[in-house]
Amino acid sequence: MVAPLQICILTHGDQVKQNPELDLDPSRYAVHQTAVLGDALDWLQSRPDLPDCLVVDDEVWRQALRPALMQLGLMLPVVVLIDLPNSTTDPSLETNAVPIIGPEPYPGALVHRAVDALPQLDQVIQNAIEGFLRLPNPKASSPTAAANADSLSNSLSAQQRRLTEKLKARLGYLGVYYKRSSSSFLRHMSPDDRAAFLGQLKTDYRTIVLGYFAKDAKINLNQLIDDFVDQAFMADISVAQIVEIHMELMDHFSKQLKLEGRSEEILLDYRLTLIDVIAHLCEMYRRSIPREP
Secondary structure (H helix, E strand, O other): OOOOEEEEEEOOOOOOHOOOOOOOOOOOOEEEEEEOOOOOOHHHHOOOOOOOOEEHHHHHHHHHHHHHHHHHHOOOOOOEEEEOHHHHHOOHHHHEEOOOOOOOOOOOOOOEEHHHHHHHHHHHHHHHHHHHOOOOOOOOOOHHHHHHHHHHHHHHHHHHHHHHHHHHHHOOOOHHHHHOOOHHOOOOOHHOOOOOOOHHHHHHHHHHHHOOOOOOOOOOOOHHHHHHHHHHHHOOOOOHHHHHHHHHHHHHHHHHHHHHOOOHHHHHHHHHHHHHHHHHHHHHHHHHHOOOO
């Protein structure tokens, strides 16, 4: 069974107790609620494993957690809950999660959210993790800050890698492919980039086809298919385009076999390759669709 994401909710007050119905799928999230936080530094250092996302109220964040994270050089996805009167009457607070700004912002993915919007916490956590996985390495503003920037950079890389692997391990989770961006879609590429990408995709598919029935132990076919499908998914390649790549390659092989005076029937076997690849790609698209409430 794939481990759920570890979500720690930390507050000074009783906001969480007043909102017990958190709309979080227990198969996706393991929620740990702490109403009163003592020493944030001790709390972080005493945990055997770091949480995948922190949810804190604004007081906890400003007074305890942010200083502790900065002192330890840790970068984690964080959702900061702000207590705004009648916030549910403002539709923007229900749909938008905005990064925290300030003179010395924490270089992590921070999202303000009204305390009374806890029932929509699922989407907010997704936004925080998505932003975190897309963060570039922090840059030092001065030579004296270089050491701290290096520490934060190492922490960011480690946490991004850990979260990515954890999300990939549970294909059913909407955020498995948070790094997928519409700017990388094939239809948004420049003509030159599109041609180069399709050329590489065709080359990779040819490698898969040639190795599909091979008995060479050095060929990791599953990894080749996974890498190919990952590329196709990130670029929003359609199944029809995969079929087109396959048919174009089979046509090339057919002409080559005819020139050699050999039968084309062997090419029928490679329909299994196409089915295998399409099945993988369709599963990725299916798993990326949000579950119905």
